[in-house]
């Protein structure tokens with residue numbers, strides 16, 4: 002089945018990118034001296050559709066939260082009860098990603114797609130406006146979601162992108178919060194890329210020894226089961242392995258591309274969802290850049306498959322959107338360098 006967004010994914014503006022590349026080559030620097038910053042500026046011009054775009058002015062981070070039934074198999078170093086506590090920390094501004102967002106002037110929107118909790122009265126209704134369900138099926142034995150729930154989660158993610166674009170955001174960041182979510186992320190990457198769970202299953206919050214061996218077994222069982230049931234259909238694999246949070250991330254990334262709005266991806270969880278989105282809506286990845294390379298082993302093959310080269314490699318393994326946020330100043334620098342660096346002809350006349 003193809004996603005509703007599968008048709009008409011536009012391409013970034015090649016003329017704007019070509020003009021930016023020409024300007025880059027005429028700046029008062031030796032040719033190519035800005036390295037990846039120069040490439041980033043050219044990408045930014047293409048996705049903004051103007052030869053000399055301003056640095057990002059309104060950036061929205063969507064943190065998508067959900068619980069995962071597979072946590073009952075002992076795949077995380079932390080209990081599921083941590084998910085709603087961390088969501089509360091996002092609302093209160095104490096989560097690491099919210100610290101970076103505050104520093105950088107990024108607007109944070111936190112969404113409960115599938116957190117297994119009752120929020121106390123008085124909680125902002127925006128938090129649960131897109132809730133699909135509580136938790137998910139344990140993916141080693143069951144689909145995470147029904148097809149109807151998967152469609153609802155994809156649509157919810159698309160609505161989040163629409164709301165940001167309609168509010169004037171020129172860049173979207175995506176983050177995750179959900180104990181156990183590196184298990185569905187690894188499973189999704191293995192299923193989509195035919196990867197080896199023994200190699201691509203990572204430590205997440207820090208499991209090792211028996212728990213890591215168990216996590217590998219769970220991912221192996223989940224991938225075998227879901228491939229048998231769903232083949233390589235990206236939407237069905239999102240529902241079979243991902244859960245409502247990952248499906249919403251995929252819907253968000255795909256809709257942003259269709260709305261000609263760039264996305265800075267984060268770690269393995271967001272990138273696994275983005276990989277499914279690119280499979281469902283080919284061409285979307287041209288609108289995305291990779292903020293960083295997570296320490297999770299499934300992240301690199303997913304980035305390679307998307308054709309994305311991460312801007313940072315800091316050994317981070319947090320999620321939350323923290324790697325995208327850490328890279329944001331580089332994008333601002335790249336845009337500002339393209340706009341404000343003198344031309345070589347003006348500095349070296351004659």
Ligand SMILES: Cc1cc2ncn([C@H]3O[C@H](COP(=O)(O)O)[C@@H](O)[C@H]3O)c2cc1C
Pocket residue numbers: 076077078079083087177178179180181182183184204205206207208319320321
């Ligand atoms: C305090 C805390 C804050 C976090 N912020 C992001 N994660 C990250 O770690 C979890 C995924 O790792 P695993 O699959 O091993 O559970 C997710 O909640 C993810 O958002 C956190 C985890 C914890 C414990």
Ligand SMILES: O=C(O)c1cccnc1
Pocket residue numbers: 177183205206267268269270271295296297300317318319320321
């Ligand atoms: O890369 C990620 O997204 C990640 C890594 C570890 C834990 N949570 C998320």
